[in-house]
Amino acid sequence: MTQERISLEPAFLLHQLPYRESSALIDFFTHHHGRIRVLAKGVRSVAGRKARYGGVLQPFQPLLLSWGGRGELPLLYGVEVAGFLAPLVGNHLISGFYLNELLLRMTHRHEPHSDLFGSYHATMVALRQPRALAWLLRLFERDLLAECGYAIDFNLPGERSAALQADALFCCRQQQGIVPLAAESHCDGVALQGKTLMALASGRYEAADAATVLPQAKQLLRYLLSFYLGDKPLQSRALLQQQRPRSLT
Amino acid sequence: MIIERLIERLRIMPGIGPKSAQRIAYYLLDRNRHGAIQLADALVEAMQQIKYCDRCRTYSEVERCAICCDQGRDVTRLCIVETPADQIALEQVTGFRGYYFVLLGRLSPLDGVGPEAIGLDRLQQRLQEGEVEEVIIATNPTAEGEATAHYISEMVHQHALKVTRIAHGIPMGGELEFIDPTTLNHAFNRRVTVERFNR
Numbered sequence: 274m275t276q277e278r279i280s281l282e283p284a285f286l287l288h289q290l291p292y293r294e295s296s297a298l299i300d301f302f303t304h305h306h307g308r309i310r311v312l313a314k315g316v317r318s319v320a321g322r323k324a325r326y327g328g329v330l331q332p333f334q335p336l337l338l339s340w341g342g343r344g345e346l347p348l349l350y351g352v353e354v355a356g357f358l359a360p361l362v363g364n365h366l367i368s369g370f371y372l373n374e375l376l377l378r379m380t381h382r383h384e385p386h387s388d389l390f391g392s393y394h395a396t397m398v399a400l401r402q403p404r405a406l407a408w409l410l411r412l413f414e415r416d417l418l419a420e421c422g423y424a425i426d427f428n429l430p431g432e433r434s435a436a437l438q439a440d441a442l443f444c445c446r447q448q449q450g451i452v453p454l455a456a457e458s459h460c461d462g463v464a465l466q467g468k469t470l471m472a473l474a475s476g477r478y479e480a481a482d483a484a485t486v487l488p489q490a491k492q493l494l495r496y497l498l499s500f501y502l503g504d505k506p507l508q509s510r511a512l513l514q515q516q517r518p519r520s521l522t
Numbered sequence: 523m524i525i526e527r528l529i530e531r532l533r534i535m536p537g538i539g540p541k542s543a544q545r546i547a548y549y550l551l552d553r554n555r556h557g558a559i560q561l562a563d564a565l566v567e568a569m570q571q572i573k574y575c576d577r578c579r580t581y582s583e584v585e586r587c588a589i590c591c592d593q594g595r596d597v598t599r600l601c602i603v604e605t606p607a608d609q610i611a612l613e614q615v616t617g618f619r620g621y622y623f624v625l626l627g628r629l630s631p632l633d634g635v636g637p638e639a640i641g642l643d644r645l646q647q648r649l650q651e652g653e654v655e656e657v658i659i660a661t662n663p664t665a666e667g668e669a670t671a672h673y674i675s676e677m678v679h680q681h682a683l684k685v686t687r688i689a690h691g692i693p694m695g696g697e698l699e700f701i702d703p704t705t706l707n708h709a710f711n712r713r714v715t716v717e718r719f720n721r
Contacts, residue, residue, distance in 0.1 A: 287632075288632045290633075294536050301660070303687070326705075327702060328701070328702025328704055328705045329702045329703075330663060331704065332665045333665065334703075354702070355665040357703040357704070357707065359707065360668070360704055360707075360708070361665075361668075362668070362672065363672050364672075366665065366668055366669050366672060367631070367669055367672070367673075369665070369714075370631045370632060370665075370669065372630075373632060374631060374632050377632065398620035400672075418684070464625075476616070507631075508634050508636065509631035509632070509633065510631065512631050512635065512636065512637075515608050515636075515637065
């Protein structure tokens with residue numbers, strides 16, 4: 274719970290809920306205070322009155338936030354732009370909603386996640402660059418799992434790092450981690466190759482491996498996330514899938 | 523009892539708290555009982571009889587709204603708006619003579635509002651009828667409005683039709699210094715050529 278007033282804290286807007294006539298309840302992801310919800314007065318326009326912070330209070334833009342007040346619901350005092358990022362368009366925009374939905378579903382309020390904030394900020398910048406969208410999402414999912422205490426353990430038991438041969442097969446099971454998969458045995462979790470694990474550990478992959486690494490990483494992270502997200506489907510993921518058969522998430 | 527119930531009921535209106543509700547209730551009892559009865563009748567009538575137009579989804583007391591019934595309009599152009607209020611705003615100032623499609627919302631994945639909730643299946647049918655040549659997307663320039671515009675434009679492109687998006691830029695009377703960066707960036711990057719004025 275926030276007691277004092279916080280000034281000019283780096284933050285991103287995650288989601289707005291209309292509240293009363295011209296106010297909103299806004300979820301922000303902040304650098305040092307994790308996810309917070311504040312009451313923002315007068316931020317929606319009503320007849321004759323313009324909305325406060327009109328074009329500034331937008332998702333996917335780095336902001337500087339000031340808020341404070343006692344109790345469960347602090348009050349928003351000010352919003353400033355902290356550097357400008359071009360508006361997200363098309364599937365990158367819907368991917369932005371996907372990242373926000375993940376943060377809203379996976380993090381708890383008032384739990385600081387400084388590293389994850391860095392990762393989110395970097396992802397927001399990268400979403401404006403001509404880079405492979407799917408891989409950006411995978412790396413953020415990796416960081417999110419790690420930050421929430423469900424890190425993928427890339428140190429494998431048994432033969433240790435030597436076992437991480439690019440073509441060796443592994444099996445990942447919910448809550449049991451990743452184990453080498455013996456030839457011809459069955460994996461009831463997600464089967465994947467060493468090169469995918471190496472790519473996720475290092476954040477990069479060889480262009481020639483894209484056809485293996487990308488689908489395997491997607492399957493692995495979706496499998497791991499599904500355990501923590503529960504049965505309720507992610508709306509933004511559904512939207513990305515409906516959009517186009519060409520697989521993006 | 524009755525008076526408390528009236529005050530409580532008045533509070534369903536936007537921006538009306540307990541104090542305002544009480545003020546309205548006493549005003550109507552003191553000064554305008556006849557007007558209040560007419561209001562009550564109008565409310566019942568409207569709430570029971572106003573439905574959605576079967577073609578454009580705007581509010582209508584008949585199956586098809588007046589604009590959709592107007593045969594004189596241009597069937598090749600279809601303008602997509604979020605709300606009936608947006609439709610009226612455009613209708614009043616643009617001189618647009620095509621037809622409208624009202625979404626009654628916008629795509630908002632984080633609120634669970636998907637394509638069906640905003641009638642995009644209906645829009646799909648409309649496009650399949652084959653009369654529309656240009657779709658003008660007039661959703662709001664918010665993240666959700668842009669996502670909606672993107673989704674619809676993909677849909678329209680599948681029918682190989684022309685898609686346009688309303689421009690956004692500096693509002694009349696605005697000052698560049700105080701304009702938010704996104705708007706300013708957009709207005710600058712999408713600047714338009716100034717034609718020579720010929721008399």
